[in-house]
Amino acid sequence: MKKIYPNAAAALDGLLHDGMFIAAGGFGLCGIPELLLSAIKDAGTKDLTFASNNAGVDDFGIGILLQTRQVKKMISSYVGENAEFMRQYLSGELELEFNPQGTLAERMRSGGCGIPGFYTKTGVGTVIADDKEHKDFPTGPDGAMETYIMENGIFADLAIVKAWKADETGNLVFRKTARNFNPPAAMCGKTCVVEVEEIVPTGSLDPDSIHLPGIYVHRIIQGDHEKRIEQRTVREKA
Template sequence: MNKVTDADSAVADITDGSTLAVGGFGLCGIPTVLIRALHRGRATDLRVVSNNCGTDGHGLGVLLADHRISRVTASYVGENKEFARQYLSGELEVELIPQGTLAERLRAGGCGIPAFYTPAGVGTQIADGGLPWRFAPDGSVAVASPPKERRDFRGREHILETAITTDVALVRAARGDTHGNLVFHRSARNFNPLAAMAATVTVAEVEELVEPGALDPDEIHLPGIFVQRIVPLTPDQAGDKTIEKATVRD
């Protein structure tokens, strides 16, 4: 039941072409220690599912900079100029999905639901197809999204979205026990639990590791059944958090 290991060992079996679900939002709640450990390894051609792809030099941005990611499923490009450059130049395939749909596709994958209908995206290229997934070097569209299956419910059109599952998930939690039960802090709770549920193997870096029984069952956001490996962070690692865009008063 003890799932504790170190970061390098936790990601050592991630191979070329692996699919990864990565938690966090912007730079909030991202598994920076695990991403750096993955960067120290050799795995490439990674297919990443994440709300965004970090920023230049931070989070998933370090893997992007070394061209270790070949495909991204995300909600937005964010503050990452290299992400935008690789996408527009045809070096990177990108599937952009409405944020709520991305969250629900991950949740569905974790719950064993193969697909669901949603009104989000109706009347746009999300539903009709033709959204650029990959550009050609000359700027034309090399790969475009296909049209979605449609169905009316109570007189309103919906489109069919399929669940997302991945080989591995990398997530970050504020607290966790050695059995893998996790607690997330505020905004870090948005995509981390969903990413963890959707993967075959979930690796969680934990800012504060406690013994089993120390967490009140009512405060656990993700039960240990979804988590296979736990990486405890040092105080310096836990406190090393970058602000994506600092906003201060005059």
């Protein structure tokens, strides 16, 4: 199967439709599928639901789709760096489903493994647990019962992620922090489109260094990426 496409628009051709559910990789501004997000903006696809750790910043990441009002709902764990995200939520223009970071990552991974739901202690006794199934298990000291809540796996229409390297069959290598949300996001989409910094020949990647096997990947593009720093902290001049 040919997986390499010439650009982001071509890789998304035939996949986008209004009202779709997209899982997006990235953590802060690290590992953001910026080329694919820009192509979605240009396509004008609207009423989108995104599952993503956050929405980038106002002019980068999913933030560019918030500016054009193409996003209807965010399933996220962090809002703080995006003023437009915060403004739309507080004014009632944007639906928001908060998830603890670990829960969100596991919801994506579970969806990718075909697991429709799982139990976790995270969020018990908080608003996160409202309207969710509660169940006790003998997991405490000496078999004491402890309460868990059930979380649903995420099954997205489309996954968009960014990797460092890919071979021609879609085996992926991520770099440092970009590895935390990109692999589970890639797993949970019915179709997964990946942008990478480099495509290498099949067989050139060390099998022990592959972070996500190509079975999850359907389309790949290579492109140039902006290296942004979300928070720059420097020492005062002596």
